[in-house]
Amino acid sequence: MSKTTTPASVFRKCYEWEDAARAREAGIYPFFRPIEEARGSKVIIEGRELIMAGSNNYLGLATDPRMRDRAIKAVEHYGTSCSGSRFMNGTLALHEELEVRLAAFVGKEAALCFTTGYQTNLGSIAALVGRGDHIISDKFNHASIMDGIFLTVGLNRNVNVHRYKHNNMEDLERILAKIPIEESKLIVTDGVFSMEGDIVDLPSVRALADKYNAAVYLDEAHAIGVVGPTGRGVTEHFHDPSLADLVMCTFSKSFGSIGGFVAGDELVIDYIKHFARPLIFSASIPPANLGAAMAALEIIEQEPERVERLQEIAEKMIKGFGDLGFDVGTAETPIVPLVIGDNEKTFTFWKHMFERGVYVNPVISPAVPPNRALIRTSYMAIHEDHELDTILEIAADEGKKLGII
Numbered sequence: 001m002s003k004t005t006t007p008a009s010v011f012r013k014c015y016e017w018e019d020a021a022r023a024r025e026a027g028i029y030p031f032f033r034p035i036e037e038a039r040g041s042k043v044i045i046e047g048r049e050l051i052m053a054g055s056n057n058y059l060g061l062a063t064d065p066r067m068r069d070r071a072i073k074a075v076e077h078y079g080t081s082c083s084g085s086r087f088m089n090g091t092l093a094l095h096e097e098l099e100v101r102l103a104a105f106v107g108k109e110a111a112l113c114f115t116t117g118y119q120t121n122l123g124s125i126a127a128l129v130g131r132g133d134h135i136i137s138d139k140f141n142h143a144s145i146m147d148g149i150f151l152t153v154g155l156n157r158n159v160n161v162h163r164y165k166h167n168n169m170e171d172l173e174r175i176l177a178k179i180p181i182e183e184s185k186l187i188v189t190d191g192v193f194s195m196e197g198d199i200v201d202l203p204s205v206r207a208l209a210d211k212y213n214a215a216v217y218l219d220e221a222h223a224i225g226v227v228g229p230t231g232r233g234v235t236e237h238f239h240d241p242s243l244a245d246l247v248m249c250t251f252s253k254s255f256g257s258i259g260g261f262v263a264g265d266e267l268v269i270d271y272i273k274h275f276a277r278p279l280i281f282s283a284s285i286p287p288a289n290l291g292a293a294m295a296a297l298e299i300i301e302q303e304p305e306r307v308e309r310l311q312e313i314a315e316k317m318i319k320g321f322g323d324l325g326f327d328v329g330t331a332e333t334p335i336v337p338l339v340i341g342d343n344e345k346t347f348t349f350w351k352h353m354f355e356r357g358v359y360v361n362p363v364i365s366p367a368v369p370p371n372r373a374l375i376r377t378s379y380m381a382i383h384e385d386h387e388l389d390t391i392l393e394i395a396a397d398e399g400k401k402l403g404i405i
């Protein structure tokens with residue numbers, strides 16, 4: 001549409017919205033930057049090589065040749081698409097094989113794969129929580145959990161939604177204690193929180209769930225491959241797979257692919273399979289991504305030293321930034337936030353890091369609470385020590401210039 005004609009009213013806001021344009025003009029717009037090439041721990045953007053300290057490819061598997069090979073083999077065997085939903089023509093033998101192996105990996109009876117982690121949360125939560133039920137969610141949970149709640153509320157009248165203060169067991173108990181014991185309750189929490197890099201107090205969540213007759217749904221998107229001695233996530237970190245009734249994870253992070261799964265008791269998974277709309281009304285994970293996810297699972301099982309290295313890097317970076325005077329919040333994992341507070345300062349810091357060859361992500365409200373703008377740094381098992389030292393040096397320099405430290 002030319003600018004001289006009047007846009008339909010539904011589009012008026014698009015023509016009037018200027019935030020992104022202003023940030024672009026000021027040269028501090030950080031989003032949608034195309035990566036021209038991925039080279040392990042480095043990326044090429046605008047023709048320049050940067051150290052990637054902003055990816056969720058925690059184990060560095062997305063560029064591993066074994067992953068590429070398995071993806072290619074799956075395409076050669078099955079083609080490029082399943083051309084249908086799991087419910088109909090879109091279930092491959094490879095989906096089912098992967099599900100059996102994932103269930104065993106997380107210590108559950110059964111698993112079910114969705115096309116993305118986002119859909120896994122939407123589908124599983126909305127399938128389970130119905131009329132009159134209660135869903136109780138940590139305030140820092142990922143947006144896909146919130147959207148799962150929105151879908152649940154949209155599909156069922158009288159769903160009761162409660163949000164408790166982040167990882168705050170008193171607040172969780174305050175909410176649980178008010179709900180009649182016989183009413184159905186699902187507590188939903190991230191295992192590792194995606195912006196703050198801290199770990200849920202899962203043993204306490206489990207104890208409260210048992211006391212108040214609730215079930216526990218655990219989002220392990222940033223935990224599998226990352227925490228626990230062999231990378232099996234937060235339940236392994238606390239040495240007990242029964243701490244969560246249901247575990248979900250995505251393939252878009254440690255697994256270096258795309259897709260997601262939920263795992264739990266066989267009958268619960270079978271129910272989700274028949275009632276999850278995002279599973280039934282969307283095409284299934286394509287063969288290439290299934291092949292890659294399967295290869296990743298095998299590598300995680302066979303090479304626990306990758307997880308160990310990642311944990312060693314996390315410790316180094318949390319201590320490194322902390323010693324420099326950055327506010328790293330309650331980080332315990334390779335997600336290390338640098339909390340700045342002010343949006344503009346956060347974007348400026350991001351820009352200086354970018355110009356000096358370090359890729360990190362600026363995060364502002366609503367992804368974090370207002371006035372808690374932060375730089376989300378995240379690390380991969382394939383980072384070398386000299387790269388980590390360079391990141392710390394540049395951050396120290398730029399942090400001092402901007403009065404952040």
Ligand SMILES: Cc1ncc(COP(=O)(O)O)c(C=O)c1O
Pocket residue numbers: 116117118119121142144190194219221222250251252258259260
């Ligand atoms: C905690 C958490 N859950 C779920 C998802 C959704 O996963 P996916 O990107 O595979 O859709 C994400 C992705 O960022 C996440 O961080």
